[in-house]
Amino acid sequence: MPVRASDDVLRHLCRARDHADRHYDQPLDLEQLAAVAGISKYHFQRLFTATYGMSPAEHLSRRRVERAQDLLRATNLTVTEVCMAVGFSSLGSFSTRFSELVGVSPSEFRRRYADGAPRIPGCYLFMAGLAERYPPAESASEEKPSGMARA
Known part of the structure; x- marks a missing residue:
């Protein structure tokens, strides 16, 4: 018999899916997402x-590949840098999953779809990403925000 979620449970599922969408670049597992949903x-x-x-893992994987497509089209990051930036820990698993979902390898995707457009330098992306996550401290004596270290 298929499982049917109530409206209340759907809100919890949506909260976990949104969390995965926002934090796709971080290591997330089933336990963490279930905790966000409270289930x-x-x-x-x-x-x-x-x-x-x-599955939640498939959703997260698809989100990461979607973001990788954007980065491959618009930046000068290497495939390995894109792989790590979107949350994959292995270039092999990234390339395999990317090819399964998109139909071509990440390198081939870049060749086909970047259209020779000027690319955003990776250093700007990394600086912008850090600036968004960790705003500058008001003084040098302040403690670093919690969560500065990434696993």
Whole structure:
């Protein structure tokens, strides 16, 4: 019998999906997403898959590949830099998943779809990313914000 989520549970699932969409570049696992939804991880897995037609891991993987496509089209980052920037920890798994979803390798995708447009230098992206996450401290004596270290 298919699992049907109530409106209340759908809000919780949506909260977890939105969290994954916002934090796609960070290591996320089933337990973390289930905790955001406030549901046990096994129940969360079943409800998420029944509701969205894919597992939480597949959703996260697709989100990462979508962002990688944007970066490959618009930046001068290497494929390895893009892989790491979108949250994959292995170039091999990134290339395999990218090829499965897009139909071509990341390098081939860049050749086909970058259209020779001027690319945003990667250093600007990394600076902008750091500036968004960690605003400058008002004084040098202040402590660093919690969560500065990334695993």
